[in-house]
Amino acid sequence: MKYAxxxxxxxxxxxxxxxxxxxxxxxxxxxxxLDNVIRNYTxxxxxxxxxFCNDNGTTPVTWFSFMTNSTIQCVLLSITASDNLxxxxxxxxxxxxxxxxISSSSMxxxxxxxxxxxxxxxxxxxxxxxxxLRIKTxxxxxxxxxxxxxxPPNDNCAGAxxxxxxxxxxxxxxxxxxxxxxxxxxxxxSLENTAFYQFYVNATAECVINISNIACDNGANNNNxxxxxxxxxxxxxxxxxxxxxxxxxxxxxATTPIxxxxxxxxxxxxxxxxxxxxxxxxxxNILGVLAKxxxxxxxxxxxxxxxxxxxxxxxxxxxxxxxxSDNGVDFYSIEKIKSKSTSNTETNYSFEDRNPFSKSYYRxxxxxxxxxxxxxxxxxxDRDNVQNLQVTILNPAYSFxxxxxxxxxxxxxxxxxxxxxxxxxxxxxxxxxKGANRFQTEISRISNGQYYFVIQDDGEMPITKSFxxxx
Numbered sequence: 001m002k003y004a005x006x007x008x009x010x011x012x013x014x015x016x017x018x019x020x021x022x023x024x025x026x027x028x029x030x031x032x033x034l035d036n037v038i039r040n041y042t043x044x045x046x047x048x049x050x051x052f053c054n055d056n057g058t059t060p061v062t063w064f065s066f067m068t069n070s071t072i073q074c075v076l077l078s079i080t081a082s083d084n085l086x087x088x089x090x091x092x093x094x095x096x097x098x099x100x101x102i103s104s105s106s107m108x109x110x111x112x113x114x115x116x117x118x119x120x121x122x123x124x125x126x127x128x129x130x131x132x133l134r135i136k137t138x139x140x141x142x143x144x145x146x147x148x149x150x151x152p153p154n155d156n157c158a159g160a161x162x163x164x165x166x167x168x169x170x171x172x173x174x175x176x177x178x179x180x181x182x183x184x185x186x187x188x189x190s191l192e193n194t195a196f197y198q199f200y201v202n203a204t205a206e207c208v209i210n211i212s213n214i215a216c217d218n219g220a221n222n223n224n225x226x227x228x229x230x231x232x233x234x235x236x237x238x239x240x241x242x243x244x245x246x247x248x249x250x251x252x253x254a255t256t257p258i259x260x261x262x263x264x265x266x267x268x269x270x271x272x273x274x275x276x277x278x279x280x281x282x283x284x285n286i287l288g289v290l291a292k293x294x295x296x297x298x299x300x301x302x303x304x305x306x307x308x309x310x311x312x313x314x315x316x317x318x319x320x321x322x323x324x325s326d327n328g329v330d331f332y333s334i335e336k337i338k339s340k341s342t343s344n345t346e347t348n349y350s351f352e353d354r355n356p357f358s359k360s361y362y363r364x365x366x367x368x369x370x371x372x373x374x375x376x377x378x379x380x381x382d383r384d385n386v387q388n389l390q391v392t393i394l395n396p397a398y399s400f401x402x403x404x405x406x407x408x409x410x411x412x413x414x415x416x417x418x419x420x421x422x423x424x425x426x427x428x429x430x431x432x433x434k435g436a437n438r439f440q441t442e443i444s445r446i447s448n449g450q451y452y453f454v455i456q457d458d459g460e461m462p463i464t465k466s467f468x469x470x471x
Contacts, residue, residue, distance in 0.1 A: 021045065026095040026132055029065035034075060038146035043137050050136060052101055053088040053108035060140050064133045066147065072127050073149040074174035077116040080145075084112040085138035092132040093124060101134070107217050107276065112138075114217035115276050117150075117173040119192075150174050152195065157236035160196035160266055162289035166372040167212065167282030170195065172271055180239060181230055181268045187244040188228035188270055197267040199286040200375050201259045204329065208284040209267060211252040216277040226272035229254040231265055239266060248272060261329045262363075262378060264289070288374030290366050295346065297364055299379040304390070304408040306356040306381045310364060312347050315339045318368040322351055325361040328378060339366070356408075358383050389413070389463050393453055396468040401453060403439045403465070407432040415455040417443070430455065443469060 023030040024044040033039075043060040050056065066075055081087045087109040090101035104119035116133075118125060125131070135143060153159035155175050161168065177191040186194075201207055214225040226248030234240035242265070245254045259265065265286075271277045295311040308322060319338045323331035340347045353360070360383070364376040394402040401417070416427035425446060430439055448469050456462035 023062040023064065026063050026092070026134070029063040029095075029132055032064050032066045032077070032145060032147050034066060034147040034149055036146060036148040038078065038144050041143045041145060043140050043143060045140075048136065050088055051134065052090050052103065052106045053086065056086055056138055059136060059138050061134060061136045062143065064135060064145070065130050066133070068125055068127055068129050068131070069149055070127050072125050073151050074117055076148055076150040076174050078146045079109065079116055079135070079143065080113040081109075081137045082142040082144070083137065083139045086110055087112055087114070087138075087143075088134075088136040089116050090134040090136075091118060092134065095132060109217050111215075114215065115171055115173045115278055116217075117276060154196045155194075156180065157196050157239065157266055157268075160198040160236075160289075162374060163197045163199050163209075163267070163281055163283060164286060164288035164372055164374060165282055165284065166370065167210070167280040169213075169278070169280055171276070171278040172269070173276040173278075177270075180236065181232070185232070185241045185244055186228040186230040186268055186270055187246045190273070191228075191270050192273070193276070194268050194270045197269070197281060198289050199265055199267070199283065200289060201261050201263040201265060202285045202287050204258065204261045205285055206258055207256045207265065207286050209254045209256075209281065209286075210283055211254075211269070211279050211281050212250070213280045214250050214252065214277055215279070216271060216275040225249055225252075225277070226275070227252050227277075228270045228272070230268045231256050232268065233263060233265060236266070246272075262331075264377075287365070288372065290364060290374040290376040293366075294364065294376055297376045297379060299360075299362055299381045301381055301383060302352070304354070304406065306353045306360055306362075306383075307350060308353065308362055308379070309348070309350045310376075312339070312349070313345070315347060316368045318366060320349070321365040321367070323363050323365055324353065324357075325363075326357045326359065328361040328380070331361070331363060333365075356381065356383060389455065389457070391453075391455060391463050391465050393465045393467050395466075396470040397443060398470060399442060399444045400440045401443050401467065403453060405430075405432055405437045405439055405455070407434055407437060410434050411457055413455050413457050415439075415453065417446070418452045418454060420450055420452075425451070 022028055024046045044062045046061050047058045048061040049058055089107045091105040092101055107116055152174050154161045157180055172193045172195040175193040175195050178194055183191055216225045228246040230244040231242040232239040293312050293315050295313050297310040300307045321333040322335045324334045325331040335351050360381045362379045366374050390406040392404045410433055412429050412431045415430045417425050446469050453465045454462050
């Protein structure tokens with residue numbers, strides 16, 4: 001049997017291959033894997049006009065898709081075109097190439113790169129649902145895209161990131177408006193994507209917050225590199241407004257009024273008109289908040305000393321300075337301790353302060369190998385109700401009363417010897433050095449029986465020890 005060879009003309013095969021090209025239409029989108037890995041994609045041969053941004057003619061259009069997860073987390077994409085020219089990112093909720101994009105979630109990257117996220121709050125998103133992106137580039141080029149599901153921890157005050165003099169990189173692309181702060185408190189007309197930060201005031205003076213390396217994208221003509229900034233004290237449940245300011249450009253600076261050293265300050269920033277921005281944020285006269293690795297920090301009163309304890313998790317290389325103050329403002333180091341730099345395990349530390357004040361304030365200052373400094377909250381230990389004396393008496397007593405006295409300080413105490421009816425038989429002043437002291441006084445003229453030795457300092461509760469006078 002013979003078989004005939006059938007050769008199809010090339011023009012009949014061409015439509016088949018064109019229709020199957022990934023990304024050439026909404027029907028054949030390139031599926032994005034949201035695993036935080038940046039991948040390179042070649043733009044499709046399909047071309048089209050702008051649908052949202054300023055028109056730059058008919059240029060390559062490539063379609064992508066992504067799936068929301070069951071908790072409808074924000075989807076954050078990093079997009080860069082290799083030609084560094086205009087990129088339009090239009091979002092669609094259905095496969096409708098000729099329909100209208102969701103304008104609030106469509107962006108124009110004038111420099112060919114930016115962060116994209118759906119507008120917040122994303123009330124139009126559904127769980128486990130596919131959405132589409134029409135990405136138009138100025139030329140046929142390579143588009144690098146990395147994606148992830150992302151819920152920003154500092155989307156509210158409770159998750160505020162610690163900032164210090166060493167700037168940190170961040171973005172506000174997936175943040176929501178507020179909460180807990182108002183437009184007036186941020187010198188703003190509206191709030192769309194508010195990010196929260198926190199720091200301690202280093203020295204009593206003004207504090208300066210610097211926002212640098214700003215790159216913002218949003219809308220057709222709204223790539224405004226600007227922020228509204230508010231400062232607050234208090235707690236996240238009860239923020240107390242301090243001041244606010246606004247600014248724009250590649251560098252924005254905000255200055256607080258004069259603040260007392262040790263004050264904890266919260267900062268809320270919001271992009272102008274909801275513009276998605278990446279940036280560096282740091283400051284002057286500020287200390288970071290030691291929170292990420294410090295599980296707890298506590299103080300305990302002993303007889304004549306204070307004991308400070310803390311537990312750290314996943315420490316970085318560096319050291320701790322345990323600092324003390326008698327007024328809660330002016331701190332100085334009383335002990336330097338090298339961190340044990342353990343990972344995936346808890347490390348316990350303890351230090352005994354044998355020379356405490358009647359009111360002592362403590363904080364931990366941690367410095368890592370890069371020089372970044374963070375401090376803990378302040379722990380106060382009030383010893384006004386703690387005896388600074390330890391007294392033992394040789395019992396029974398004969399011709400002399402013999403007492404061993406341990407004093408927490410150099411001081412002169414008042415003492416008296418009282419009978420069981422409360423009558424004072426002897427009294428006087430007793431100078432003591434800090435540490436161990438021995439006190440003896442003659443009692444031969446006192447009759448045999450039970451008596452009480454009472455000693456006290458001004459403002460403290462008296463210490464009373466009973467003894468028997470015998471021959």
